Amino acid sequence: MVTGDSSYIKKINRSLILRKIIEHGFISRADLSKITGLNKATVSVQVADLLHEELIYETQVEHHSIGRRPIMISINEDAGYVLGVDLDYKSINYTISNLKGKSVYECNEKIETEDYQSIMKTIIGKIKEYQLNFSDRPYGVVNAVIGIHGTVNKQDGSIRFNPRYKWVQKNIKEELQKELSLPIFVENNANLSAYAEKVYKHHHSNNLLTIILTSGIGSGMIIDGDLQKGFHGYAGEMGHMIIFPNGDPCRCGNHGCWELYASEPSLLKKLETELQQTNLTIPDIENLLKTDHIIVKSFIDRYLQYVSIGLNNIINLYNPETIVINSRLLKIYPGAVEKLRGNLISSVSEYGEIVLSDLGNHSCVLGACALGIQHFLDVDNIRISLPEAQVLKEESPV
Ligand SMILES: [Zn+2]
Structure with missing residues (x-):
């Protein structure tokens, strides 16, 4: 049997409720209670906290049947942004997504150099620019997830080896966090792609x-x-x-x-x-x-x-x-x-x-955005429907 103190249980309940709100898009308190198995009072307290934090909002969804329209709650996609970065060879894709996983901005930057420090400087400059330009929401840019086309140490987020750039042992997470007051997560690009396939497409x-x-x-x-x-x-x-x-x-x-x-x-x-x-x-x-x-x-x-x-x-x-x-x-x-x-x-x-x-x-950068949302909302698993993600058209292949 799993036991824990009340704050721990509260955290688990919060995570469960958030996950179900993301999954359903719009859901009433009563349905949340039914689906999660949590009693109505617990759901109400959690929902009140999340409303106070501006992470969710209430709305009355149009209903065809006669009768009272239930008050639905949904993730406040405009509370903040996550930044996904695909650090590919000679090009970097930056995608900013809202908290429902919809891409709101994308930039592909070509890079001529292979020098690690120069590329770090470029990335730091870009992220600082985004932090400033996307500061119009309660939480602004909440984190950045960097996809690396090489091996990444899962303990400290360092790059062990990047074959095309020939970078060995680079503490990218530590360096970026030192320069930016922002949580940084570093992940292998294929891991992010697998994650994206599950989050956006193959939910089952x-x-x-x-x-x-x-x-x-x-x-x-x-x-x-x-x-x-x-x-x-x-x-x-x-x-x-x-x-x-x-x-x-x-x-x-x-x-x-x-x-x-x-x-x-x-x-x-x-x-x-x-x-x-x-x-x-x-x-x-x-x-x-x-x-x-x-x-x-x-x-x-x-x-x-x-x-x-x-x-x-x-x-x-x-x-x-x-x-x-x-x-x-x-x-x-x-x-x-x-x-x-x-x-x-x-x-x-x-x-x-x-x-x-x-x-x-786009799989890597979509996975990065989804992982950013997962970290920010502190939920285990999320599902996002593809139309929400608005997958941008593939660039013409080279
Ligand atoms: Zn080989």
């Missing part, structure tokens, strides 16, 4: 894996409802599972790693050699596919086999309910998911579903 799935097939391979895992990060926080480096003994040499020191065969650049490079072209892009491939290009199709089918080998291994490890593949290439190849399913023929591999991501390259 408590065992969800996301596989991001871009310049490398990233993966984020939600097992039994929680993000799985491993002992230090470095779990999910699936791109470096070996699929070919004595295969191509990898930057990690091994040979035959999955990402050498199943990342986007690996396919583009092979096609460039075959077609004797340079700088092939995903839109180029899309155009070639429209002409029913046999060589391109056969190369992508081969590529899908490589993707399937990794998937087969992952499925056997995790028995996932939902596998979300985030890939620009698979999106433009008709029947890609059916082909993957067709390749997964093992009688012992069991999974629920394989789907392509609708969040695309």
